[in-house]
Amino acid sequence: MLSKYNIVTLFPNLIEAWLETGIISKAHDNDLFNISTTDLREYGLGDYRQVDDAPYGGGPGMVLMPEPLDNAISSVTSDINIFLTPSGKQLDEPLIEELHTFKSANIICGRYEGFDQRIIDIHSDYQISVGKTVVSGGEVPAMFLLEAMIRKIPGALGNSESLLTESFTDGKLDHPVYTRPEIYKNMEVPEVLLSGNHKKIEEWKKNNLRDI
Numbered sequence: 001m002l003s004k005y006n007i008v009t010l011f012p013n014l015i016e017a018w019l020e021t022g023i024i025s026k027a028h029d030n031d032l033f034n035i036s037t038t039d040l041r042e043y044g045l046g047d048y049r050q051v052d053d054a055p056y057g058g059g060p061g062m063v064l065m066p067e068p069l070d071n072a073i074s075s076v077t078s079d080i081n082i083f084l085t086p087s088g089k090q091l092d093e094p095l096i097e098e099l100h101t102f103k104s105a106n107i108i109c110g111r112y113e114g115f116d117q118r119i120i121d122i123h124s125d126y127q128i129s130v131g132k133t134v135v136s137g138g139e140v141p142a143m144f145l146l147e148a149m150i151r152k153i154p155g156a157l158g159n160s161e162s163l164l165t166e167s168f169t170d171g172k173l174d175h176p177v178y179t180r181p182e183i184y185k186n187m188e189v190p191e192v193l194l195s196g197n198h199k200k201i202e203e204w205k206k207n208n209l210r211d212i
């Protein structure tokens with residue numbers, strides 16, 4: 001399983017704060033995975049530790065320069081280098097499974113207008129998008145990818161049965177779920193779920209899986 005991650009980022013503090021929350025924090029405390037960060041700024045050039053420059057050919061914004069990224073990525077040896085980019089392959093369950101056939105990964109977070117293409121050409125094993133929209137940096141996509149990866153590591157979830165029934169398993173979306181109270185704003189929990197009849201409950205759950 002892929003359980004050793006190094007995140008190359010201009011904002012390591014975002015990743016460190018996230019590591020201290022919920023299931024991720026517990027799994028981390030239990031040494032189920034290992035995360036380090038590489039601060040791209042430390043590899044910046046000159047007195048100002050420059051990491052970006054204007055795009056050749058003109059256009060808006062700045063582009064991440066190849067040299068700082070090259071040195072930052074090369075500072076940690078991993079099985080694969082994953083670049084986060086909106087133009088990458090869309091993340092889905094088969095891709096998560098494929099990534100879990102490796103043991104360690106560098107996850108590279110972009111900012112501004114993205115990476116100089118040459119650094120992708122040199123280092124990229126995977127280019128991954130977490131959705132068909134654009135956010136300002138790769139850190140939120142990295143956390144999204146990491147959560148999707150880490151919850152598959154045995155022991156990471158309190159109840160590993162969740163993995164067998166949740167959305168996208170077996171090509172379906174999960175059924176609706178309910179908890180107390182039985183009636184909320186005149187809306188009742190489906191009777192069968194209160195019946196104690198396990199066979200009927202399982203049938204109801206199966207029939208209420210939704211299509212993707």
Ligand SMILES: C[S@@+](CC[C@H](N)C(=O)[O-])C[C@H]1O[C@@H](n2cnc3c(N)ncnc32)[C@H](O)[C@@H]1O
Nearest residue numbers: 084085086110111114129130134135137138141
């Ligand atoms: C503002 S975006 C760059 C967008 C780029 N100019 C484009 O249009 O494809 C800055 C960085 O955020 C990250 N990012 C933004 N949206 C993403 C997505 N949907 N999936 C993965 N990474 C994303 C990437 O690392 C990207 O380099």
